[in-house]
Amino acid sequence: MDKIEFKDGRFTVSDMPSILYALGDGIGPEITRASMGVIDTAVEKAYKGKKKIEWREVSAGEEAEKKAGNRLPEETLEAIKEHRLLFKGPLETPVGKGFRSLNVTIRLMMDLYANIRPVKYFKGLESPLRDPEKVDLVVFRENTDDLYTGIEWQANSNEAKKLKAFLNDSMNVRISDDSGVGIKPMSRMKTQRITRMAIKYALQNKRRSVTIMHKGNIMKYTEGAFREWAYETAVNEFRDDIVTEEELYSNYNGTMPSGKLLINDRIADNMFQQVIAKPSLYDVILAPNLNGDYISDAAGALIGDIGVLGSANIGDTGGMFEAVHGTAPKYAGKNVANPMGMIKAGTLMLEFIGWTEAKDIIDNALAKAISTKKVTQDIARFMGVEPLGTKEFAETIMGFIRE
Numbered sequence: 413m414d415k416i417e418f419k420d421g422r423f424t425v426s427d428m429p430s431i432l433y434a435l436g437d438g439i440g441p442e443i444t445r446a447s448m449g450v451i452d453t454a455v456e457k458a459y460k461g462k463k464k465i466e467w468r469e470v471s472a473g474e475e476a477e478k479k480a481g482n483r484l485p486e487e488t489l490e491a492i493k494e495h496r497l498l499f500k501g502p503l504e505t506p507v508g509k510g511f512r513s514l515n516v517t518i519r520l521m522m523d524l525y526a527n528i529r530p531v532k533y534f535k536g537l538e539s540p541l542r543d544p545e546k547v548d549l550v551v552f553r554e555n556t557d558d559l560y561t562g563i564e565w566q567a568n569s570n571e572a573k574k575l576k577a578f579l580n581d582s583m584n585v586r587i588s589d590d591s592g593v594g595i596k597p598m599s600r601m602k603t604q605r606i607t608r609m610a611i612k613y614a615l616q617n618k619r620r621s622v623t624i625m626h627k628g629n630i631m632k633y634t635e636g637a638f639r640e641w642a643y644e645t646a647v648n649e650f651r652d653d654i655v656t657e658e659e660l661y662s663n664y665n666g667t668m669p670s671g672k673l674l675i676n677d678r679i680a681d682n683m684f685q686q687v688i689a690k691p692s693l694y695d696v697i698l699a700p701n702l703n704g705d706y707i708s709d710a711a712g713a714l715i716g717d718i719g720v721l722g723s724a725n726i727g728d729t730g731g732m733f734e735a736v737h738g739t740a741p742k743y744a745g746k747n748v749a750n751p752m753g754m755i756k757a758g759t760l761m762l763e764f765i766g767w768t769e770a771k772d773i774i775d776n777a778l779a780k781a782i783s784t785k786k787v788t789q790d791i792a793r794f795m796g797v798e799p800l801g802t803k804e805f806a807e808t809i810m811g812f813i814r815e
Contacts, residue, residue, distance in 0.1 A: 416497050416765070423496075425765045427463045432491055436501020437473040438739025439802075443751035444501035446806035450751075450774060451758040453810040458769040468495070472514060473503045484514050492518065496730035499761060501754065502739045515734070516562065519555050524725035524732055525602060526609050527553040528760070529708040536782040537716035538794035546692040547714050550619070552610035553704025555725060557602045558634075560701045564594030598634035598700065603641040609726070610698045611650050614673055622646070624677035625699040625707060638700050639677050646675045684710060712736060719790055722756030724764060733761040747801040750788040752778065755809070777812035781805070 414426040433448065435441040448467060455463055470488040477483045483503075492498055498518070505513040518524070529551040533544040541547070565572035572593050579585040587593065614622050624643070628636030646654050650673075657676035660666060668674060678686060680703050687694055687707065691714060699707055712718035721736040735753030743749050755774060762771040781787060785797045786808045792799035800808060 415495050423765065425767075427459075428466060429497075429765065430466045430468055430495060431497050431499060431761075432470050432495045433467050433499040434470050434472040434488075434501060434503070435475075436739065437475075437504040438502060438741040438744045439749035440473070440501025440503070440739060442745070442747065442802045443735070443749050443754045444499070446751040446802050447754035447758050448499070449806055450755050450777075450809050450813070451762070451770070453813045454762075454770040454773045454777075455767065457773055457813050458767070463767065467499075470498075472500070484517060489521065492522065492730075496522070497761070497765075498730075498732040499758065500732055500734045502735060502737065504739045504741070513560075513562075516560055518732055519725055520561075522725075522727055522730040522732065523556065524727040524730060525554065525556045526606055526724075526726045527551075527555045527704060527708075528613075528724045528726060529553065529704075529711075529721060529736060530756075530760075531708065531711040531715060531721060533715040534720065534779060534782045536785070536795070537720070537791065539714060539716040541688070541691070541714055543691075544715055547711065549687075549691070549694050549697060549711060550613070551697045551699065551704055551708040551711065552606060552613070553699050553708060554602060554606040554638075554701050556701075557597055557599050558701035559594060559596050560705075561595075561597055563597070564592060567592040596631070596634050598638055600637070600641050603638050604645045607642040607645040607698060608649065610696055611646060611654070611673065611675075614696045615650075615653055619673070619695045620668075621674035621676060621694070622696045622698050623683070623694055624675070625680055625683045625697055625703050626677060627680040627703070629679055635680075635700060635703075642698060643675065643677075680706075683707060687711060688714065708736065716794075717750075717791060718753075719750045720752040720756065722753050722758070722760050724757070724760040726764065731761070731764050733757040733764070747803060748789050748799070749802050750790050751802055751806055752788075755806075773813055774809070777809045780812050781809055 414429055416429050417424045435444045470491050472484055472488055476485050503514045532548045567590050575593055576587045579587060610622055624639050626635040626639045628639045653673055654675050655672045697707060709718055712721045719737050723734055723736050725732040734757050737753050740749060759771040759774050785795050786800060788805050789799035
């Protein structure tokens with residue numbers, strides 16, 4: 413078994429790669445184990461034993477804290493740095509208790525700057541939309557900038573008092589004494605690289621457009637700058653392949669020229685109503701960290717169930733794959749949670765390492781499960797059928813794969 417290596421701008425993956433996994437908190441252990449079984453079955457089906465994943469567990473979350481006094485032990489961090497790929501169940505971030513998000517910590521440590529979340533309707537899901545089949549988009553969320561960097565201080569802390577005093581005395585900015593304060597950084601370099609990845613993805617996958625989502629009308633020098641830097645990157649680096657929305661109407665009378673990719677932008681609040689009212693107009697959405705988090709969850713709701721979504725966290729030297737949803741502790745240990753989000757995270761991982769045959773096998777099995785109403789309780793209640801448990805759903809998917 414071999415570690416995945418990064419050389420000359422690409423990953424080198426052997427036929428027997430070693431991949432780390434963390435079970436996670438809450439429902440994490442159940443859905444992660446179920447998903448790994450599905451992945452292994454698909455790999456066996458696709459490659460007849462010529463390819464195989466060696467899974468290596470690392471400790472993180474509540475169990476790690478109980479055993480080692482740390483939710484993200486040093487040996488786990490070192491293993492992640494060494495192996496570069498992590499398949500991760502959801503990890504809890506306690507609200508208001510001073511814990512920094514473990515997800516954010518891992519993303520920043522590995523510089524996984526792109527959070528990629530495909531959202532596509534599965535026929536048979538209960539959607540609030542009249543025409544949910546029109547939802548087929550991919551969110552590229554910048555992962556290492558913006559408010560998620562965690563630069564903030566409590567209202568009564570000495571740091572907050574110093575910063576508020578500085579702003580008041582030196583910058584003529586008055587902030588009330590009872591306010592907590594945070595800093596929202598937005599980097600040109602980080603905006604450029606996520607834009608570059610989103611446009612390359614759109615071109616390689618023959619998508620129609622990349623829409624920059626921002627609140628630049630209010631936050632002019634952070635989100636407004638994100639918009640400007642994204643356009644700048646598109647025009648300077650992809651001139652022969654793209655058309656901006658302004659150019660579309662000034663140069664082409666509103667008719668897209670063949671073979672070109674449209675680059676446009678939308679104000680964040682308008683984006684939310686647009687993606688509900690006119691989902692077919694949106695294809696790849698490029699967003700800063702917080703906006704990307706919001707819009708990917710909202711888009712997930714449009715297809716009927718955020719629990720079926722997976723996400724990829726990608727950088728130039730590593731990747732982490734996880735479900736979009738959280739830990740759902742009230743369902744932990746009850747064999748009722750839907751593992752589909754983790755399974756979809758697994759398909760993204762397989763795509764990432766180039767094992768697309770196995771990915772396609774899983775996608776087809778998932779579609780068959782939904783179309784035949786072999787689903788867990790979160791979907792079964794809308795279909796009016798008896799639900800499958802977490803383990804039983806995974807076994808059903810594995811059965812479809814082996815057919």
